[in-house]
Every structure is written in structure tokens, then in C-alpha cells.
Amino acid sequence: MIARRVGLTAFALVLVGLTFAWAGPRAAFLVAIGLGFGLVLEGLRFGFAGPWRAMVADRDARGLLAQLGAIGVTAAVALPLLAMAPNELSGAHAPVGIGMILGAFVFGIAMQIVLGCGSGTLVNAGSGNIVGLVALAGFVAGSFAGTLHLGFWTGLGTLPTLTLQGIAGPTGGLVLTLAGLAAVGAVAWRRAEAGKRIPPVRLWIAAGLIAVLAILNLVVAGQSWGIVYGLGLWGAKVAQAGGADLAATAFWSAPANAERLGASILTDVTSLTNIGLIAGAYLAMRWKSDPGAPPAALTVPSWVAVLVAGLVLGYSARMAFGCNVGAFFSGISTGSLHGWVWFAAAFAGSGLGLRLRPRLLVQRAMIHRGQPA
Amino acid sequence: MSITRPTVGLIALALVAVLVGADALLSAPIDPWEVPPPAALGSGQAPAGAHCSAG
Numbered sequence: 001m002i003a004r005r006v007g008l009t010a011f012a013l014v015l016v017g018l019t020f021a022w023a024g025p026r027a028a029f030l031v032a033i034g035l036g037f038g039l040v041l042e043g044l045r046f047g048f049a050g051p052w053r054a055m056v057a058d059r060d061a062r063g064l065l066a067q068l069g070a071i072g073v074t075a076a077v078a079l080p081l082l083a084m085a086p087n088e089l090s091g092a093h094a095p096v097g098i099g100m101i102l103g104a105f106v107f108g109i110a111m112q113i114v115l116g117c118g119s120g121t122l123v124n125a126g127s128g129n130i131v132g133l134v135a136l137a138g139f140v141a142g143s144f145a146g147t148l149h150l151g152f153w154t155g156l157g158t159l160p161t162l163t164l165q166g167i168a169g170p171t172g173g174l175v176l177t178l179a180g181l182a183a184v185g186a187v188a189w190r191r192a193e194a195g196k197r198i199p200p201v202r203l204w205i206a207a208g209l210i211a212v213l214a215i216l217n218l219v220v221a222g223q224s225w226g227i228v229y230g231l232g233l234w235g236a237k238v239a240q241a242g243g244a245d246l247a248a249t250a251f252w253s254a255p256a257n258a259e260r261l262g263a264s265i266l267t268d269v270t271s272l273t274n275i276g277l278i279a280g281a282y283l284a285m286r287w288k289s290d291p292g293a294p295p296a297a298l299t300v301p302s303w304v305a306v307l308v309a310g311l312v313l314g315y316s317a318r319m320a321f322g323c324n325v326g327a328f329f330s331g332i333s334t335g336s337l338h339g340w341v342w343f344a345a346a347f348a349g350s351g352l353g354l355r356l357r358p359r360l361l362v363q364r365a366m367i368h369r370g371q372p373a
Numbered sequence: 374m375s376i377t378r379p380t381v382g383l384i385a386l387a388l389v390a391v392l393v394g395a396d397a398l399l400s401a402p403i404d405p406w407e408v409p410p411p412a413a414l415g416s417g418q419a420p421a422g423a424h425c426s427a428g
Contacts, residue, residue: 024408081414088413094426125385128378133385150428222413222420229425237396256422264403265396268423275389282382294375317425326425336426 023266034276042284046206048324061192066203073211074333083170091334092224094321099153103319104342108349113309118227118323126281138310144235146318147251162337221269224330230270
């Protein structure tokens, strides 16, 4: 056990050291931040899809309240930082639109089918959940496909990008953000059953650590924590290696995206934290004395459903200008109105996804016991 | 018999390593003298703008 943990610690140090040697100090810091995200999310079991499911299905508000707490702490530091250094830092600000709302709703459905969101899919894959690994492959393909059609979805009708600090000023924006989080928290508290309201210490610690890591991400990368952009870039890299000419596409010919496509993955801040997150989840899983049982084997149609759900997760996240991290967590914590709209639409979609999951995912053992497929 | 979690985790890490390795062969190499400062805050440089929320 001790030898394995020494080996895991050495692995983390080597990963950060190699990144430093290859791509410089900022890349190394971002991989280290990603490692932190993976360790906290997997090690302290802090998630997004599971707590939403618990809120809807079990009237258990503890996980959701921890999420809101993490977002609030992040906002309390991030919004003043953004006001202080507008030329060096940028928030996760995106416009509200018809395609964006539809994308968030569909994302909410899919995240309950695979029980994994943007960060959750990476954590699941890294921590050895084969359902998460299959979903991740679909996520990469879907988020790339979404970049090819983004112009169509935004063309359906999109408002200008609105932020709460743009409407009410820096202090007013922070007050509105914290008041909104408190209001959502109050509703969740009221709807929760007694005994399922106060998050345990583990979740408070995790929420605090996630907030610290998200703030560090903003300070080091210059932009908020995200997931989907990196996965779409990975898909674009694979497509380009396969001979696709992406210079003709609107998204990948835009200067910022074209630069990322031509440069090393290790220059993309989102890819760096994604890599660290997967590795961190692996380390947290291997650190435990018992890594846990593998998920139950699924039927072939169910595996196909997982792959398709992953693809839908990626595509819809691109439509929605982010997933639970880029839109919900980072959008709200940096004052973007689209983060709030994303939350409402995705939460509604989650309710539908919870009803669909038992119909779409069927375990082999259930069929052997004669249960309907 | 199901594949164990440590094995699936290693497969995930291996796939990421293959992606980074293949990308290193196909993309422009990183110039060690042109890498960005350790942190964006205080650097005087604008962020890259490549983010989930960007169109």
C-alpha cells in the first residue's frame, strides 16, 4: 500500500515536471490544478449529476447546496478579480439564445442517462468506470461535431451577451449573484426532506477546495475553468489527422480557434486541466485500499446508448456554450446570465433524463433474471 | 467477467498519452523561449479566448 502511494505521488510529480519541461510553467501549473480537481472530485466524491439526481429523486439537497456554496465562494473572489484586471482575465460569458437553452435542456437529459456531466465523464473515465470511458469517446466526438453547427444554433435567435456586473456594476453583480445562489439554496432547502439538508463536512471541504482550484484556474489561465472546449479540440485534432480540412469551417477558422488547432494540445489551457483531471481521478481511485467494483455489465444496445448519450452530451454542451463546469459553475461564478439560464434548462432536462435512464440502460443480469429489456 | 477499474483507468491514461504523443508529431513544436508567463494575472497579456463560452 505505501509503495503504491509513493509510486502514485511520483507519477503526479513526473507528470507535472514533464509538462513544465515540454510546455513551460503555466502549462505545468494548469496540469497541477487539473490534478487537484480530479483528486477532489473523485477522492471526496463531489459531483454534479449525482446531487441533481438526489435532489429530484430523493429530495436530498446536500450535494446541490455544496455546489452552490462552491460557486458562491468562487464568485466572491472571481468577480472582483475580473473587475480589477479586465485586460488579463476573462469570465465564462456567453449569450442566451434558443439553441443555447435547447442544448442545456438536452445536456441535462443526457447527463442523467450516463450519470456523468462534463467533469463527471472525465472523472469516471480516469477512475476506471468503463461506462465513463465509452461516454468520453462520444463526448469528444460530439463536442467536435457541435463546433461544426454552432453557427446554425446561434442563428436561431440569440441575445447579446449579458452579465450581472454589466447590468448592476461590479459590486451589484456580486450581490445579485450571491442573492441568486441563496435564493436557489433556500428553495432546495425547503423542498428537501428533514435530515437531507445540511451537507456533511466532506462536501464542505470539497466545495472549498473546488472554489480555490477554480480561482487558481482563473488567475493562471486568464479564463475560467472549462471542459468542453478542450474535448472539442481533441476531436478536431483527430479529424484533422484523418484528413479533414477544418480551415473551411466557421468555428475552426476563427483566429483564436485556428491558433489552438495548429499549436500543441499542451498550449490549450482547457486541455491541460482536462488531462490533469483524468490523471487526478485515476490517482484518487488507486490511492484507496479498495478501488471499488467495476460497474455491472450492460447489454450491447445499452453500450450503444451510452456512446450516443456521450455524443449528445458533447454536442449539446457546445450548443449551450458549456457544460456544468463552463456554463453552470464558471458562468454563474463570473456573472454570466447564460449560466443561470443554463442551470434552469439543464435541471429541467435532468428530470426527464432520470425517467429515461432505466428504460435505456439495461444490465445483463436483469435480462438473465427475466426482466424486460 | 468485468474489466477492473484500475485497468480501465490505465486505458484512459494511455489513450490521453497517445493523443498527446500523436499531436506532438503533427502540431507546431513549442518554443521554450516563447511560452507564456506562469500566471495570466499580472502578465499584461490578454487571455487566448479559446473557451467553452466562446463562439
